[in-house]
Amino acid sequence: MRWTSMELAALATRAVPGLSPTGVADAPDDARDFMSAVVVDGSGNRWRVRGPQHQQAAMRLETEVQVLRGFSTAIRAELPFRVPSVAGATRVEDMRVFVYNHLPGEPVELPDLVRASPELIEDLGRTMAAVHDLSETVVDHADLPGYSAERVRQRRLNELDAAASTGQVPPLLLRRWERAMEDKALWDFAPTVVHGDLHEDNLLIEGERVMAVTGWTDLHVGDPADDLAWLIASPEQTFSDRVLAAYTAQRRTAPDEHVLRRAALSAEFALAQWMIRGTTGGNEQMVEEATGLLKQLASDIETYGGRPIALDPPEEDKPQAPADTQDSKPVRRAGAAATIAGAGAWDASDDDGEPAFITDADVAEADPSDGAAEQETGVVTPVPAHAAPRPVATQRTASDDDPLTEEIPAYVDDAGEFDLPAPVTGSLPIQPDHDSERRAKQKNFFPSSAASAASARSASSSASSSSASSAISSASAQSAPSAVSAASGASAEPVGSAAESAASPAEASSSSIYERHPGLRPPGS
Numbered sequence: 114m115r116w117t118s119m120e121l122a123a124l125a126t127r128a129v130p131g132l133s134p135t136g137v138a139d140a141p142d143d144a145r146d147f148m149s150a151v152v153v154d155g156s157g158n159r160w161r162v163r164g165p166q167h168q169q170a171a172m173r174l175e176t177e178v179q180v181l182r183g184f185s186t187a188i189r190a191e192l193p194f195r196v197p198s199v200a201g202a203t204r205v206e207d208m209r210v211f212v213y214n215h216l217p218g219e220p221v222e223l224p225d226l227v228r229a230s231p232e233l234i235e236d237l238g239r240t241m242a243a244v245h246d247l248s249e250t251v252v253d254h255a256d257l258p259g260y261s262a263e264r265v266r267q268r269r270l271n272e273l274d275a276a277a278s279t280g281q282v283p284p285l286l287l288r289r290w291e292r293a294m295e296d297k298a299l300w301d302f303a304p305t306v307v308h309g310d311l312h313e314d315n316l317l318i319e320g321e322r323v324m325a326v327t328g329w330t331d332l333h334v335g336d337p338a339d340d341l342a343w344l345i346a347s348p349e350q351t352f353s354d355r356v357l358a359a360y361t362a363q364r365r366t367a368p369d370e371h372v373l374r375r376a377a378l379s380a381e382f383a384l385a386q387w388m389i390r391g392t393t394g395g396n397e398q399m400v401e402e403a404t405g406l407l408k409q410l411a412s413d414i415e416t417y418g419g420r421p422i423a424l425d426p427p428e429e430d431k432p433q434a435p436a437d438t439q440d441s442k443p444v445r446r447a448g449a450a451a452t453i454a455g456a457g458a459w460d461a462s463d464d465d466g467e468p469a470f471i472t473d474a475d476v477a478e479a480d481p482s483d484g485a486a487e488q489e490t491g492v493v494t495p496v497p498a499h500a501a502p503r504p505v506a507t508q509r510t511a512s513d514d515d516p517l518t519e520e521i522p523a524y525v526d527d528a529g530e531f532d533l534p535a536p537v538t539g540s541l542p543i544q545p546d547h548d549s550e551r552r553a554k555q556k557n558f559f560p561s562s563a564a565s566a567a568s569a570r571s572a573s574s575s576a577s578s579s580s581a582s583s584a585i586s587s588a589s590a591q592s593a594p595s596a597v598s599a600a601s602g603a604s605a606e607p608v609g610s611a612a613e614s615a616a617s618p619a620e621a622s623s624s625s626i627y628e629r630h631p632g633l634r635p636p637g638s
Contacts, residue, residue: 223343238361290381299374
């Protein structure tokens with residue numbers, strides 16, 4: 114159901130007796146879920162009217178009302194920001210439209226927040242810390258869910274399975290996300306109260322202060338990284354680092370060291386959650402948008418690398434040195450001197466089918482001058498860097514009974530302490546691997562054009578669109594699939610704004626995910 118601003122003003126007069134509108138204007142909101150307007154009455158007071166566009170949005174509004182009722186006067190007094198209060202409501206068919214007391218401040222777009230003063234940066238960190246330090250009784254009062262760290266991880270894995278079943282998620286992303294979700298050390302955190310839809314559109318700012326926080330439809334107890342995911346979409350990595358430093362300093366308890374890794378995962382995974390929501394809701398436009406963005410994200414990660422999320426990425430994802438710089442010198446290591454117990458000539462008739470026992474030879478007791486011992490253990494002594502080997506001719510007897518000998522060139526140092534085979538001339542037997550060299554050259558690399566004006570325009574578009582973020586994050590507080598302020602796709606922790614900002618798959622594929630959200634770049638790039 115959709116209403117014009119004039120219709121919302123008329124509904125406000127039904128919800129709040131005595132309200133006489135003298136002016137009305139549209140207000141920014143999650144465009145896919147809500148219609149909002151600001152109404153001015155004859156006394157100059159302002160009121161915010163908010164109506165749902167569909168049944169799921171109506172349920173979220175009802176949840177928010179329950180949350181706001183849980184903010185007692187004592188709790189509100191301790192918060193460094195203001196929280197909305199409901200002035201009235203009116204029913205339209207099977208949904209209700211709510212009227213809120215207007216709050217001071219205006220939302221500031223993310224590109225502008227990046228250039229904020231140190232005072233405002235400090236207040237952003239203080240605001241998020243205050244949310245996460247809220248008492249869980251606020252969540253309990255609204256009868257909202259609470260999840261343990263392991264439950265959060267399992268829910269993400271379930272959502273990953275649902276995303277994989279669509280066949281629309283590139284395998285590279287599925288492997289990347291699954292590694293992070295299977296890494297239990299990454300999910301060792303203390304659950305806190307989580308806003309669930311925290312992003313720049315729900316922060317009302319005036320001067321150097323965050324005056325109010327709105328959008329409490331997805332409150333729950335869970336992973337605090339969800340509320341930090343919107344920072345990953347910032348045009349500059351230093352912005353998220355500064356806010357995180359202020360947030361850490363203001364928390365009553367120290368946050369876990371991996372919170373930004375999980376925030377980056379939430380930012381990327383929001384695209385899959387956005388696609389799941391479109392699939393379950395039969396919204397082909399949402400599915401098409403999310404699919405295009407997922408392909409673009411996979412392409413960018415494959416080409417440039419991505420922000421690290423898993424604590425121990427697999428070997429194929431680690432930067433490798435070019436073949437011409439790899440160290441190929443022999444190294445003495447445990448097991449290099451392994452011999453078969455009871456060494457001697459093997460007789461097939463003595464084979465009893467039992468496995469041989471392998472032990473480490475006592476290399477220290479072996480006589481260095483004894484060539485037989487050296488041949489038995491197979492230990493090769495590396496050439497010291499200071500030694501200048503010189504070629505000599507040595508004779509090696511094939512056996513004690515065989516007088517035949519052969520001359521084999523070898524290298525010895527001036528002290529005559531070791532010998533090595535002569536260097537092999539010609540081409541190397543092991544050729545450089547093309548894929549490893551490509552990864553070594555491309556890993557953690559970004560073209561300078563990534564921070565172009567297009568990124569600012571795209572980030573601005575991302576900031577203005579929050580429906581994906583709130584819709585996406587709702588499932589993390591409820592049972593429906595969600596999408597977050599996606600690093601690449603939405604605006605809230607659930608990071609949804611990027612998905613929302615893409616008008617079409619064609620537009621989404623026209624620029625890099627990293628151009629629209631430079632914060633997803635690997636650190637130091």
